[in-house]
Amino acid sequence: MTDLNIVTLVSVGAHPTSGRARRAEQDARAVELGLRLAGEHLRVVHAGDPREEALRAYLGMGLPELTVLEQPAGADALPALADFLAEAGAQLVLTGSQAETGEGSGLLPYLLAERLGWPLVVGLAAVEKVEQGHAQVLQALPRGQRRRLKVRLPFLASVDNAAPVARQSAFGPARRGELQVEAVPALTDELFADAQLQPARPRPKRLKVIKAKTAADRFKAATAKASGDGGQVLRDLTPEAGAEAIFKLLVEEGVVR
Amino acid sequence: MTIIRRDPRAEWIARNRLHPLHGKLQQAEARWMGPNGLIRKNPHAVGFIGPNGIKRIDRSGAQQGGSARQRSAAVEAVQLPLHVVAQPAHYICVVPDMVGGRLSSHDKDLLGLARQLAGNDGAVLAVVFGEHKEGAFDTAGVDRLLLIQGEEYEGYAPEQRIQALAAVERQFAPRHWLLPDSRMGGAELGRRLAAKLGERPATRVWQVEGERCVGRAGAGREDLHRALPRLILAAAECAEPVGETRHEALPLSLDNSVARSLPRIEDLGPVAVDPAQIPMAEAEFILSGGNGVKNWDLFHQAAQALGATEGASRVAVDDGFMPRNRQVGATGTWVTARVYLAVGISGAIQHLQGIGACDKVVAINLDPGCDMIKRADLSVIGDSAAILQALIEKVSAWRQGGARDAA
Numbered sequence: 001m002t003d004l005n006i007v008t009l010v011s012v013g014a015h016p017t018s019g020r021a022r023r024a025e026q027d028a029r030a031v032e033l034g035l036r037l038a039g040e041h042l043r044v045v046h047a048g049d050p051r052e053e054a055l056r057a058y059l060g061m062g063l064p065e066l067t068v069l070e071q072p073a074g075a076d077a078l079p080a081l082a083d084f085l086a087e088a089g090a091q092l093v094l095t096g097s098q099a100e101t102g103e104g105s106g107l108l109p110y111l112l113a114e115r116l117g118w119p120l121v122v123g124l125a126a127v128e129k130v131e132q133g134h135a136q137v138l139q140a141l142p143r144g145q146r147r148r149l150k151v152r153l154p155f156l157a158s159v160d161n162a163a164p165v166a167r168q169s170a171f172g173p174a175r176r177g178e179l180q181v182e183a184v185p186a187l188t189d190e191l192f193a194d195a196q197l198q199p200a201r202p203r204p205k206r207l208k209v210i211k212a213k214t215a216a217d218r219f220k221a222a223t224a225k226a227s228g229d230g231g232q233v234l235r236d237l238t239p240e241a242g243a244e245a246i247f248k249l250l251v252e253e254g255v256v257r
Numbered sequence: 258m259t260i261i262r263r264d265p266r267a268e269w270i271a272r273n274r275l276h277p278l279h280g281k282l283q284q285a286e287a288r289w290m291g292p293n294g295l296i297r298k299n300p301h302a303v304g305f306i307g308p309n310g311i312k313r314i315d316r317s318g319a320q321q322g323g324s325a326r327q328r329s330a331a332v333e334a335v336q337l338p339l340h341v342v343a344q345p346a347h348y349i350c351v352v353p354d355m356v357g358g359r360l361s362s363h364d365k366d367l368l369g370l371a372r373q374l375a376g377n378d379g380a381v382l383a384v385v386f387g388e389h390k391e392g393a394f395d396t397a398g399v400d401r402l403l404l405i406q407g408e409e410y411e412g413y414a415p416e417q418r419i420q421a422l423a424a425v426e427r428q429f430a431p432r433h434w435l436l437p438d439s440r441m442g443g444a445e446l447g448r449r450l451a452a453k454l455g456e457r458p459a460t461r462v463w464q465v466e467g468e469r470c471v472g473r474a475g476a477g478r479e480d481l482h483r484a485l486p487r488l489i490l491a492a493a494e495c496a497e498p499v500g501e502t503r504h505e506a507l508p509l510s511l512d513n514s515v516a517r518s519l520p521r522i523e524d525l526g527p528v529a530v531d532p533a534q535i536p537m538a539e540a541e542f543i544l545s546g547g548n549g550v551k552n553w554d555l556f557h558q559a560a561q562a563l564g565a566t567e568g569a570s571r572v573a574v575d576d577g578f579m580p581r582n583r584q585v586g587a588t589g590t591w592v593t594a595r596v597y598l599a600v601g602i603s604g605a606i607q608h609l610q611g612i613g614a615c616d617k618v619v620a621i622n623l624d625p626g627c628d629m630i631k632r633a634d635l636s637v638i639g640d641s642a643a644i645l646q647a648l649i650e651k652v653s654a655w656r657q658g659g660a661r662d663a664a
Contacts, residue, residue: 104474
């Protein structure tokens, strides 16, 4: 579509039930968005182990090659990626919003943007147009809303589940694609010196605490129907006056635009 | 010596339950001294009629009698004890989401956690951007309130907000920063702040115990146990909200004005989204129709005019007026709308369960006694078709007026 220089950063995900390595859901969406924008010219970069088989699932989406910055497990990907992006001359960098393994804090795009001094768009849904060094993009908001932003190039964008669904990965292209390995200096992430990962404990369900002091109040709390008392009831109004009251509330709440 | 005077006729009427004056001559009080000096009790005068018409006897010694309405008014008047922090030894800084200008339940949980961390000599400082509609900062646990207002913070301005938070950091040097790890803006703002301050935050924190905290890691299959950092992005229900005390919510202000940064991201405003495409569970504004809606064409027209997602009660779906995937309630979708406009829905308990998470409920109904009206924040008693018609006219007039103002 455009002759933008687009780089997508990918990671290795984990299946939500089995925990097996797979392509990460949001990263695959970032690759999909990149493929729609740049086609074959998309560059895809991973920092980690080049022998990981799950990386080939990205190649199976129709990529001729994938760059791997070789690092041991537990290394900090940030400096390597920042150096790579500064050299690569990328205009748009796409990432998922958080990793599926490890800490998964979702901080990487923010730290990269801070280090490179680029603007960051969170929750990119679509790139509408690119002209004169500026991109007009749609940002996904909660509750299915969209916002239009204008941002200057180069910039970083993270995608979440509002981005287009990733295409299927095909076996043949996944075998044929090439992994270009680059050696980078490894820096160990100091977080895990102190922190431990454990299997997720189910979170305690919040109990309804009744602060009644007497049995009568407890009885009432247990038997009362859920009702927000103190509601305003308007009777014997003309339809216009009733509609006016409702309309005023809707405008006050900002839902009518 | 007092002479006991008797009125034999009155006594006779009091004994005769069929006499027309019997009710007037009944003893109103529960105990009195009889003619022979004996204490008499009237067991029928004890207790009160409960909210559902059944007689209740409360032996706890609390005030008896009166209707349920009076009793609830007495409960509301209870003043919680005021927690005063005169000279805060340190600050715990909270930046709530303020969805729709009010504290969300997530924000209140966060303030509860901040209260825990502040202890007795620290103060909880809430930083709020722009206009707000919240009136209960005191009971939510805010000791100090910093309002940051100005046109540069309106719309989507994360970089400018970070500038302001950096100014807060310089002035107050809070011991902890707490932000909600939510999609409503807190997650983004918190991570931007982390990058700006160079702090490594703990994310999706759901438990804080002493100097350790537990947060979800990866895709949610693992927990990360770590030391409590300065910047905490906490998940919903990370702590109990403040409920036992009242706080001062004293207004503070920034000493220096915030540098105005040139925005690198320009907000071009929200984009009109087809409300029918938004999944009902996450729609913000739902117009829902039930048995009381007779003119469904008008209903659809109203939904289009208001820009609302359509919903329906079970009856409307069963009668074939709306598709099954539009049903709101226990068997349908549990909605989380901020504003729920119920037209002609009487409010079966299953339906009320489905709208339990809604913020504001507006009801249009003919029956003033139905359950939906008890739940609703605003109810209009009247014919739904006429009110919807008037609402459509009002909205289209407002839209045209707004367009003229803009041009």
